[in-house]
Amino acid sequence: MQIILNGIIIGGIYALIALGFNLIYSSVRFYHMLYGILAVLGVYFLRFFQMTFHWPFALMVFLASFLIGLIGMASWQWFYRPLAITKKASSLVMLVLSFGALIVVQNLIALVWKNNTYSISITETIKSGYQFFGLSITFNQLVILITTFISVILLELFLGRTKWGMAIRAIGDNPELTTTIGLKTNQIILIVFFIGSFMSSISASLIALEIGVRPTYGLMLVMKAIIASIIGGIGSIRGAMFGGLLLGITENMGIYFFGAQWQEVTAFTLLTIFLLFRPQGLFQKYQLAK
Amino acid sequence: MLKKFAFITLFFASLVLVGCARSQEVTTSELPDVIKIGWVGPLTGGLGGVGQDAKAAVEFYFTEHPMIGGKQVEVIYEDGKCNGADAAAATQKLITVDGVQAILGGACSGETLASAPIAEQNKVVMISSLSSSPEVTTAGDYIFRNYISDDQVAKTMVNYMLSRNEKIAVLSEQTDFAQGFTHAIVKHMEAAGASDKLVLNESFGVDNTDFRTLLTKVKEAGAGALVSMVQTPVSGGFMARQAKELGLDIQIYGTDTLPAPDFFDTAKDAAEGAIAVLASEDLSRGRFADFKASIEAPQSTYAISAFAYDAAEVLARAIEKVGYNGNAIKDYFYTMPTFNGVASDVKFDVNGDNNIQAAVKVARDGEFVFEK
Amino acid sequence: MDYILHLAITMSIWGILTLSLNYVAGFTGIISLSHATFYGIGAYSTAILTVKYGFSFLLSVAIGMFLAAVIAYIVSIPLLKLQEDAFILVSFGFAIIGYHVLLNWQSITNGALGIKGIKAPVIFGFSFSGKPLFLCLVLVALICTYFILHRIVKSPYGTIMKNIRENSIVASVNGHDVTAYKRSVYTVGALFAALAGSLMATFLMFIEPKSFELMISVFILIALILGGMGNLKGSILGAVFIILIPEILRFVGFPNTIIGEMQQITYGLILVLLMILRPQGLLGEYKI
Numbered sequence: 001m002q003i004i005l006n007g008i009i010i011g012g013i014y015a016l017i018a019l020g021f022n023l024i025y026s027s028v029r030f031y032h033m034l035y036g037i038l039a040v041l042g043v044y045f046l047r048f049f050q051m052t053f054h055w056p057f058a059l060m061v062f063l064a065s066f067l068i069g070l071i072g073m074a075s076w077q078w079f080y081r082p083l084a085i086t087k088k089a090s091s092l093v094m095l096v097l098s099f100g101a102l103i104v105v106q107n108l109i110a111l112v113w114k115n116n117t118y119s120i121s122i123t124e125t126i127k128s129g130y131q132f133f134g135l136s137i138t139f140n141q142l143v144i145l146i147t148t149f150i151s152v153i154l155l156e157l158f159l160g161r162t163k164w165g166m167a168i169r170a171i172g173d174n175p176e177l178t179t180t181i182g183l184k185t186n187q188i189i190l191i192v193f194f195i196g197s198f199m200s201s202i203s204a205s206l207i208a209l210e211i212g213v214r215p216t217y218g219l220m221l222v223m224k225a226i227i228a229s230i231i232g233g234i235g236s237i238r239g240a241m242f243g244g245l246l247l248g249i250t251e252n253m254g255i256y257f258f259g260a261q262w263q264e265v266t267a268f269t270l271l272t273i274f275l276l277f278r279p280q281g282l283f284q285k286y287q288l289a290k
Numbered sequence: 291m292l293k294k295f296a297f298i299t300l301f302f303a304s305l306v307l308v309g310c311a312r313s314q315e316v317t318t319s320e321l322p323d324v325i326k327i328g329w330v331g332p333l334t335g336g337l338g339g340v341g342q343d344a345k346a347a348v349e350f351y352f353t354e355h356p357m358i359g360g361k362q363v364e365v366i367y368e369d370g371k372c373n374g375a376d377a378a379a380a381t382q383k384l385i386t387v388d389g390v391q392a393i394l395g396g397a398c399s400g401e402t403l404a405s406a407p408i409a410e411q412n413k414v415v416m417i418s419s420l421s422s423s424p425e426v427t428t429a430g431d432y433i434f435r436n437y438i439s440d441d442q443v444a445k446t447m448v449n450y451m452l453s454r455n456e457k458i459a460v461l462s463e464q465t466d467f468a469q470g471f472t473h474a475i476v477k478h479m480e481a482a483g484a485s486d487k488l489v490l491n492e493s494f495g496v497d498n499t500d501f502r503t504l505l506t507k508v509k510e511a512g513a514g515a516l517v518s519m520v521q522t523p524v525s526g527g528f529m530a531r532q533a534k535e536l537g538l539d540i541q542i543y544g545t546d547t548l549p550a551p552d553f554f555d556t557a558k559d560a561a562e563g564a565i566a567v568l569a570s571e572d573l574s575r576g577r578f579a580d581f582k583a584s585i586e587a588p589q590s591t592y593a594i595s596a597f598a599y600d601a602a603e604v605l606a607r608a609i610e611k612v613g614y615n616g617n618a619i620k621d622y623f624y625t626m627p628t629f630n631g632v633a634s635d636v637k638f639d640v641n642g643d644n645n646i647q648a649a650v651k652v653a654r655d656g657e658f659v660f661e662k
Numbered sequence: 663m664d665y666i667l668h669l670a671i672t673m674s675i676w677g678i679l680t681l682s683l684n685y686v687a688g689f690t691g692i693i694s695l696s697h698a699t700f701y702g703i704g705a706y707s708t709a710i711l712t713v714k715y716g717f718s719f720l721l722s723v724a725i726g727m728f729l730a731a732v733i734a735y736i737v738s739i740p741l742l743k744l745q746e747d748a749f750i751l752v753s754f755g756f757a758i759i760g761y762h763v764l765l766n767w768q769s770i771t772n773g774a775l776g777i778k779g780i781k782a783p784v785i786f787g788f789s790f791s792g793k794p795l796f797l798c799l800v801l802v803a804l805i806c807t808y809f810i811l812h813r814i815v816k817s818p819y820g821t822i823m824k825n826i827r828e829n830s831i832v833a834s835v836n837g838h839d840v841t842a843y844k845r846s847v848y849t850v851g852a853l854f855a856a857l858a859g860s861l862m863a864t865f866l867m868f869i870e871p872k873s874f875e876l877m878i879s880v881f882i883l884i885a886l887i888l889g890g891m892g893n894l895k896g897s898i899l900g901a902v903f904i905i906l907i908p909e910i911l912r913f914v915g916f917p918n919t920i921i922g923e924m925q926q927i928t929y930g931l932i933l934v935l936l937m938i939l940r941p942q943g944l945l946g947e948y949k950i
Contacts, residue, residue, distance in 0.1 A: 002502075002506045002536075003503055003506060004501075006502040006503045006506065007503075009502070010500055010533070011501075022507065033745075080911075082938070083937065083938060083941075087941075088335060088428060088942075089937070091746075091747065092693060092750075093937050093941040094937075096751075096883075096884065096887060096933060096937050097937035097938070099880070099933055099935070100930045100931070100932075100933030100934040100937065101931070101934055102930070103926055103927070103929060103930030103933070103935065104926075104927050104930035104931055107923040107926040107927045107930070108923070108927065109926075110334065110338060110923050111920055111923040111927075113922075114339060114342065114589045115334070115335075115336075115337075115338035115339035115342060115589060116339035116522060116524065116552065116589040116590060117497075117499070117522055117524035117525070117551075117552070118524070118552075119527065119528070119555060119556040121555075121556075121558065127881050129908060131537065133686075136535065136536050138535050138536050141728055194411075197384055210500065211499035211500050211528060212499050212524055212528060212556065214497070216336050216497060217497070220497070226751065230748075230751065240327070251504075252503045255494075255503040255504060255507075256506070256507060257495070258420075259492050260492055260493065260494035260495065260498070260504050260767045261464060261492070261493045261494065261495065261762065261765065262766065263495055263498070264495060264759075265758065265759045265761060265762050267691065268752075268755030268758050268759060269752075269755070269757075269759070271751065271752065271755050272740070272752045272755050272756075274743075275744055275748045275751065275752055276740055276743060276744065279744075279748060295797045300884070332922075333921060333922025333923070334922040334926050335924055338922065340923075342922075367911060369921065369922040369925060372872070373863075373873055374776070374866055374869065374870055374872070374873055375672070375866060375873050376908075378668070378866055379668060379669065379672065381848050381907065382664060382665045382668040383665050383909070383912060385664070385665075386664045386666075386668075387665050387666035399775065400776055400777075400868070400870045400872060403778045403870075404866050404867070404868040405777060405869045406778075406868075406872075407866075407867045407868070408668075410699055412664075415759075423775055425776070427773055427777050429778065442806075464765055464766075464774055465774055466771075466774045466775050466870070468774075469773050469774040470775055473775075493766075536666055550925070581723070662925065
């Protein structure tokens with residue numbers, strides 16, 4: 001049972017990081033590899049705030065994430081857009097492009113803040129988790145799970161109930177459609193990048209509470225986001241959440257039964273199975289490359 | 291085809307130009323005007339922090355002692371990226387282009403092992419301050435290390451744990467360092483006839499810091515001792531912290547990768563009582579304390595800087611004594627009197643290994659101290 | 663001089679890798695990120711067979727190539743059902759699985775510690791030790807690879823490959839069994855990657871799983887894109903660049919404290935600029 005709970009906790013983390021990625025991917029249709037490293041950058045901002053000022057933790061997370069949101073927007077406006085829209089580059093070119101940018105940003109972070117892992121803490125002592133039915137869960141972990149649920153609900157409401165939300169959903173299907181409702185495609189994508197990057201930084205901050213942060217985590221985070229998004233279904237917020245949870249649980253079952261050295265293998269086997277037998281993911285919106 | 295060769299020739303030509311401008315032949319035992327020493331280790335990537343610490347210590351030593359025998363020292367740092375292929379290219383570059391006679395490094399065992407054949411061929415001495423893999427022992431005549439082989443530490447650790455009569459679980463990171471160490475532990479458990487005491491032996495992915503499910507397995511296995519064979523102190527910190535969060539009451543053991551400020555920052559009060567069996571003989575003696583006070587807080591652990599500092603000093607002294615020539619330095623190393631270093635005493639055996647005794651320390655109030 | 667030979671050998675081995683990926687990705691449009699795995703299979707076959715069991719070099723190369731081909735064929739059956747983005751991801755996954763097998767199958771591969779003491783290749787009693795001789799051997803392998811692949815892509819078979827790349831539906835309407843073609847292409851690609859692996863193992867005399875991880879696959883693909891998809895000469899140029907860029911950066915003379923990161927940053931920037939300025943690569947015929 002503890003295993004499943006561990007899986008749900010780490011799955012909650014994957015879900016949170018997958019939400020923003022899913023949103024961005026479904027709008028622009030290329031692998032935004034920078035996503036992971038921007039989230040990591042957010043944690044470094046947070047750590048910088050924490051060491052410089054002594055503001056409330058939530059405020060600093062918000063501030064750092066806001067900055068990352070802006071950087072995310074900038075990355076679309078001045079970095080991706082000239083190629084993706086003006087030059088109509090293929091998704092593979094975009095993948096390589098953002099991968100190159102990932103290397104640059106990762107090393108810039110390493111240059112400024114060094115290569116080692118940092119842990120972020122709120123409290124000075126480590127408490128045992130809350131115990132119930134022989135299971136153990138800590139305060140941080142509860143926060144992660146609750147944040148995931150709230151984010152999913154808020155995003156679903158935003159996407160389902162507002163004009164902007166509808167436009168965002170439409171853009172993945174048909175960019176021309178949005179112009180007819182009177183919204184500029186580029187503005188919508190900018191908003192998507194802001195929300196996605198903002199979410200990524202919040203989730204990475206929570207992750208840092210649990211497993212720390214280091215420059216090389218950028219690639220790891222974006223990979224988990226990609227897997228969770230595909231399992232859950234591209235373009236589906238609920239899908240991203242369940243995809244993340246399923247990934248977390250499967251990985252932890254894998255660790256328990258096969259050993260931790262096969263963790264990544266379990267994750268990618270799950271991905272392959274889904275792509276082969278259910279390419280639309282758990283919650284279909286549209287199929288991936290078929 | 292013609293075009294292809296034209297291109298290749300062009301690039302080689304440009305390389306030759308760059309190369310000639312810098313190359314320098316050193317054959318005599320007399321000191322050259324500028325003593326160029328090579329350094330290979332990871333400067334970027336996952337283990338970049340380890341390499342940066344080692345590099346900082348070497349830099350620190352040569353700022354303190356910029357001259358050897360009245361000649362200027364220049365250290366050329368190359369990124370081995372913690373893998374064999376890059377380290378081999380770096381070593382080849384240092385030897386051919388810079389004409390070095392001695393190389394400090396590599397750090398990761400893979401770097402050392404892939405560079406070793408090149409160093410051997412060119413009669414260039416390598417001193418690794420960090421490679422712990424048992425494979426390095428037989429890597430070649432010109433390959434030395436002042437870092438202890440896993441064997442000694444593992445032996446001390448196993449004996450210590452068995453004397454407390456605990457069931458033992460080992461969680462190891464999938465790096466050459468941690469894996470080599472784990473092999474040594476298993477070997478000594480078998481030698482002591484206590485294989486049944488080893489109730490769990492699992493490895494986990496590099497950089498992974500979520501240990502909850504593994505720790506749950508440790509709990510179910512009923513282990514009383516947990517060997518935390520991590521690559522970085524932060525990972526060790528997370529392991530201690532998550533064990534406590536899961537309500538696991540267990541004695542944590544580790545090695546040189548635990549004692550660092552980062553371990554305590556991460557584990558907070560869960561760090562209390564953790565035991566580290568160290569390669570270093572005595573990190574608390576005078577020279578180390580001075581050294582520790584004079585360097586910045588490490589990205590990894592103090593031991594890494596200290597061993598790198600010792601390697602630099604051992605090499606500098608050898609050069610002063612016998613001149614800057616790989617062959618002479620090699621011969622000198624095998625007959626060298628015991629050197630009293632910052633991290634440990636250094637005395638190379640016939641394999642170029644440094645057989646020093648391991649020590650046991652306990653974490654008390656944010657610092658590892660000798661057990662009373 | 664040895665340094666230049668060292669780089670020339672590395673470039674030639676990477677040339678074989680890039681050529682073989684070009685055959686798969688550039689000509690047939692199967693963008694695979696699993697190439698490092700086949701490269702690793704070749705390297706490990708040679709290392710294990712020659713060091714542990716005393717096989718001759720040629721035999722170990724043949725076994726390595728055969729093994730890689732068999733594994734590639736088996737893997738291609740489920741993998742090639744997927745297309746484009748989805749295929750990239752699972753090939754990525756396969757590379758990760760391959761890497762973990764090398765890392766975890768300790769009784770055979772010696773895990774993270776790697777295998778050392780691999781001897782220089784001996785062919786019919788003649789030892790290719792020493793860099794100049796080894797370079798000759800590698801160049802022969804490179805030229806053979808080049809001409810074999812060149813012949814194939816210029817043949818009618820190669821025309822069908824390109825048709826599949828441009829439009830697989832049209833190709834299948836024309837009566838070609840697209841999947842069977844793709845499988846055979848993928849298998850042949852793996853074969854040559856394994857050859858490159860065997861050469862690399864005997865060249866470095868030491869191998870470890872790290873040399874065959876996912877990022878290596880990515881770098882092979884980058885080399886291919888740099889040189890240009892669907893152009894064999896471009897592949898060699900791409901391989902030259904991918905090896906030379908970081909080596910040239912060693913000479914730029916960045917301050918010591920930031921040298922490592924600066925190299926990587928420059929490397930990343932070059933990639934970014936290439937994608938912006940010339941996404942079809944230096945000699946590309948086909949835009950990705």
